[in-house]
């Protein structure tokens with residue numbers, strides 16, 4: 001699988017402050033093409049986009065991004081560049097797909113080349129084949145494809161997945177070209193069987209770690225958490241805030257949460273939004289359920 005880490009100061013990661021960590025595979029391949037990001041992109045900085053979203057009406061979704069970058073680049077109209085990947089006939093390639101977007105779930109495919117999924121987030125899974133993977137924000141799919149088609153140029157597609165309330169002003173495209181083919185805009189057509197719902201598949205983990213059913217049921221407790229969005233009037237401005245238990249999270253970078261703990265302090269400011277769990281050194285499982293009528297949490 002593949003892991004990624006990113007800045008958690010405001011919306012900073014939306015401007016590209018993130019990196020990846022590699023994990024294991026469950027099927028063989030010839031070439032690791034490395035991490036391959038599909039990400040929404042705003043012509044504003046992420047801070048400006050966040051401010052714009054805050055100033056938006058509470059009844060409207062946040063404003064859409066301007067384009068979708070594939071491995072950090074894309075075209076819009078006649079400007080920009082497509083990412084280009086050279087592939088050789090009969091080789092198997094591994095792509096570590098990551099969606100570090102700030103607002104959209106992305107539907108990903110490579111024309112004419114089905115994916116064999118080998119890891120879902122950091123979990124190695126029994127390999128399965130699919131024409132598309134649907135990647136939510138933060139999710140990763142490690143896939144293998146075989147270069148077994150007519151030597152030509154093929155579109156790699158990364159589109160906003162509307163059924164997940166995901167919209168964007170662009171379409172992510174990259175060009176995968178076989179050896180000895182002149183690189184040009186492909187004329188390939190999109191794969192069949194695109195997903196039409198907003199659902200994750202349920203792949204089988206390669207190493208199953210089951211939660212013991214009986215003890216789990218006995219220990220289960222409720223931990224009510226209130227999600228809400230509200231309009232706040234402050235400094236002569238009216239802004240939309242998303243809250244958990246009545247507050248947005250605002251951390252002072254000079255005194256982060258772990259530093260509070262290291263100092264043995266427990267007077268966390270309310271905006272640190274700490275939820276305490278009683279047992280230390282124990283696994284805690286969360287079964288997250290959304291109350292009927294709660295605001296849509298994309």
Ligand SMILES: [Cu+2]
Nearest residue numbers: 006007008138
């Ligand atoms: Cu995060």
